[in-house]
Amino acid sequence: MMSTLQSLRTFLVSKPKWFRFGLIFASLLLLLYVLTDTNCLVEAIIGIPCPGCGLTRATIAFITLDFPRAFQMHPLFLLAYLDIALVSVSVLTGKVSDISRNILVVSLVLFIGVYAYRMVTMYPLIAPMKPNPHSLLNQLIDLFN
Amino acid sequence: MSNMVQSYKIPESFVLENLVTFIQQRFQPAGYMINVNSVGNAVQVTLQKNIGGIHMVTGLGEQLTINFAVKETALNVFSSNQYWNDKIVAGVVGMFCCFGITWITAAIGIFKQTQLPNDVNAAIFTYISSL
Numbered sequence: 001m002m003s004t005l006q007s008l009r010t011f012l013v014s015k016p017k018w019f020r021f022g023l024i025f026a027s028l029l030l031l032l033y034v035l036t037d038t039n040c041l042v043e044a045i046i047g048i049p050c051p052g053c054g055l056t057r058a059t060i061a062f063i064t065l066d067f068p069r070a071f072q073m074h075p076l077f078l079l080a081y082l083d084i085a086l087v088s089v090s091v092l093t094g095k096v097s098d099i100s101r102n103i104l105v106v107s108l109v110l111f112i113g114v115y116a117y118r119m120v121t122m123y124p125l126i127a128p129m130k131p132n133p134h135s136l137l138n139q140l141i142d143l144f145n
Numbered sequence: 146m147s148n149m150v151q152s153y154k155i156p157e158s159f160v161l162e163n164l165v166t167f168i169q170q171r172f173q174p175a176g177y178m179i180n181v182n183s184v185g186n187a188v189q190v191t192l193q194k195n196i197g198g199i200h201m202v203t204g205l206g207e208q209l210t211i212n213f214a215v216k217e218t219a220l221n222v223f224s225s226n227q228y229w230n231d232k233i234v235a236g237v238v239g240m241f242c243c244f245g246i247t248w249i250t251a252a253i254g255i256f257k258q259t260q261l262p263n264d265v266n267a268a269i270f271t272y273i274s275s276l
Contacts, residue, residue: 018199042245052241080241086200087234094197104216104237111240 036134047135051115055080073128076114079107089094148225155220156199156276161213167272168211168265177207178237187214192261196228204235204251209261218231219221222269224262232258 010019032044042050058073062101070077084099096104122129165188169179172192180191194207208228214221235251 015148043180050240050245055241081242085235087238088233090230091199091201096201098232101230101233104233108233108236111237 028052029129034141036132036136038132044135045133047132047136049123049131051111052080057128075105076110079110083107087135091140148223149266151222151224151266151269153220153222153273155215155218155273157218159215159220160186160275161215161220164209164269164272165190166212168268171268172265183250187212189213191226195230196231201234202233202238204232204254205257206231207253207261209265211265212239220269220273222266224265225256227261229255229258249267 012023015023025032027038029041032041036044039139040050040053042048042076044055052074054074055077058070058077059072060079061067061070074080078095086104090096090100118129124131163249165181168190169181171260174178176194178193178196180193182189182191190213192207192211193203193207195203196208197206200206206228208226210226212223212225214223230252232251235254237249239245239247239251
């Protein structure tokens with residue numbers, strides 16, 4: 001047991017700082033997923049869906065050619081992938097072009113607008129804008145009740 | 146955000162190079178990268194911290210370009226070129242990746258970026274007052 005821990009420690013120490021941080025972050029996300037039954041950090045902690053909730057389900061529906069469901073799960077899922085591409089390029093090059101910046105600002109505004117609209121029209125009854133009863137906050141409230 | 150112009154009354158003993166050195170000594174220990182360019186009577190100082198790479202996602206980057214120009218008994222300071230792109234990127238990342246954490250770091254970055262011109266002006270004021 002001790003030697004396993006020792007070798008794990010040696011392994012971690014030999015890795016760069018970002019790798020260790022990423023590993024801890026991923027472990028925390030996995031723990032949150034097990035505890036709260038969701039891969040969304042916001043939903044896992046406070047139980048309320050975030051502006052990105054439904055993107056994974058929209059992508060799966062899109063891949064299986066179920067377009068109405070894809071757009072119901074998240075109407076901006078295609079824009080999200082454009083954003084991911086732009087952010088990746090920005091991170092790799094260390095620069096944000098004017099066009100990228102404008103697209104990101106527009107998508108930021110659109111995401112907030114769509115989130116507000118979905119919170120008004122879909123929350124808390126229609127997926128993906130359903131509250132998570134297993135969130136940490138709800139579990140904490142249950143514990144004290 | 147908007148550019149800022151400030152004017153300071155300076156004594157005759159004022160030397161611009163000394164002010165630049167003072168700013169370097171003040172901001173370099175805090176982790177800022179400082180570039181100094183002299184063009185004639187004017188000096189341009191660029192302060193940068195946490196710019197590029199993975200910092201783009203955290204939104205904690207800070208940048209400011211300050212142009213100093215001495216005119217008789219006045220020092221004109223023109224602050225510009227602040228850095229907001231990484232805050233936009235962090236906002237977008239926080240949005241669709243559900244990592245609300247980057248919103249918090251972006252908010253900290255926005256606060257620090259808005260404070261940077263004030264900090265620089267405070268440093269300039271401190272230096273001129275000490276003459």
